[in-house]
Amino acid sequence: MSEKELEKLPHNDDQVKKVPTILSEKTKDLEALENEETPELSKRQLFTIMLGIVLGVFVAGVDETILSTANEIITTDLNAQGSLTWIATSYLMTIVVFTPLYGKFSDIFGRKVCMLFSLFCFSVGSLGCGLAVNIVMLIVFRAIxxxxxxxxxxxxxxxxxxxxxxxxxxxxxxxxxxxFAISNMLGPILGGVIVDHISWRFIFYINLPVAGILALIVIFIMPLPWVKGSLMSKLKRIDVLGVLTLSVSIVLFVLSTTWGGKDYAWSSYQVLIPLILTFVALIAFGYIEARVAVEPILPPKMFNSNVVICCCLGLVLGLNHFTVVYYLPVYYQVLRGYTASESGYQLAPFLVSVSIVAMFSGFIGTKLQSFRIPIWIGTVLMVLGSGLLCLTSNTLPHWCMIFFPIVLAFGIGFGIQMVLIGAQASSQPEYIAILASFFNFTFNMGATVGLAIAGAIVNNLLADFPYLIGTGGHEGAEITQPIPIEGQLAYYGALRGIFYFLLGISAFGFIISTLLKHRSLSGAPSTPGH
Incomplete structure (x- = not known):
């Protein structure tokens, strides 16, 4: 850090005295990292790393959806039918809160330590859920x-x-x-089998041996070095105020969007106060990152024009992806009369298309040495796909509601990985890890915002049909009687309202994507594999 940068720090004597100590400790750790750079990996080493990563992502993906077929049984067994939403919300909240933190923490403590910490929390949470004797215990350990x-x-x-x-x-x-897509699809099936033949508690217990195997792979097989330095020196580098203000803002935002339109009206103080406090906490977070933090968890210097655009595109992609994943099954269940499992099969082409095209986009980007072209193709297809979905009506052939989402899926697939690649190619090497975790955060926040707005659209357009509000979706509510024709037409209108919203967001994504500047994709791994 230069003298000019030091002069910008708060001129409290105690703080100024602490700065050289922290910087010297950081320098020692960075020197240790430079001496511990990962060598050029052999195919066998890369295979070993990918095997561990694939297993970890598979387990996490299954865990996200495995409860969808067991929620009713769990809440009945624990006598907590009114707490169904909080089982999912507690899990989502901690994912969203901690995702942006892992980038900086993995720089400070190392990749292995952060992965082992994740496996430990996942195991403790799973064990606690399996042993839960009441709904509060289940919700707390689900959050862990x-x-x-x-x-x-x-x-x-x-x-x-x-x-x-x-x-x-x-x-x-x-x-x-x-x-991740395959594991998400298998989750409900696996959950149903376990509930039918064993006990819902084994949904959580099966995570323990798998997490144990993954921990052994991380410790003994993954060829990634441990970060040197004392624990105290690493703890000193944590931006505590930044962590607190960012976490508070995310928790308040998730709570307000969870309550809004469901438990309370959007205009109620129960929703408005958390929203206002969210912006207050974000302003405080921005000030801390720019003026106070020695090692900010989200360094302001990281956000050049390309990075900002890519982060906005991450929001657009997450919003499109999760809104379709949530409301397309609603269409199949409420308007086509499918069961929850049948609607899941109808959604499979969308999920698989996103993932396969994401892999294909990598080949295109590599061949053309450009991340912009796949992103442009993706945003155009998102506009086309969401525009086609706006044609939804009771006279539209069923095959159209299979094909139209696939067009949108192709758009999401072209962009979902290349947006992260574009941000990393446009940034300095020291920010690569932070960007990787922050992109996941923007994707999840897009989901949160999208579902909140889509829910508001549905509730507003179905205000005259209260028996339709809350049907379908991930909470498992299903229509038990045929819906009158006027109710069906109203629901088609509500879905069109959602798709028009997606069309506008997709168009915004295309417009800002044209502002991206070219950066080369050629080069070695950007950071040492610490």
């Missing part, structure tokens, strides 16, 4: 499991960014996306 599940995915992306060349990275990230 979310800390681990989110970390397993984030650190996996970071490790791939370490050991795979930039031009090849999208292909490997696409493999992870495919693994």
């Amino acid at each position: 499991a979310g800390i681990g599940g989110g970390g397993m995915i984030s650190v996996s992306f970071i490790i791939i960014s370490d050991v795979v060349k930039l031009e090849d990275r999208a292909t490997y990230l696409g493999l992870i996306s495919l693994t």
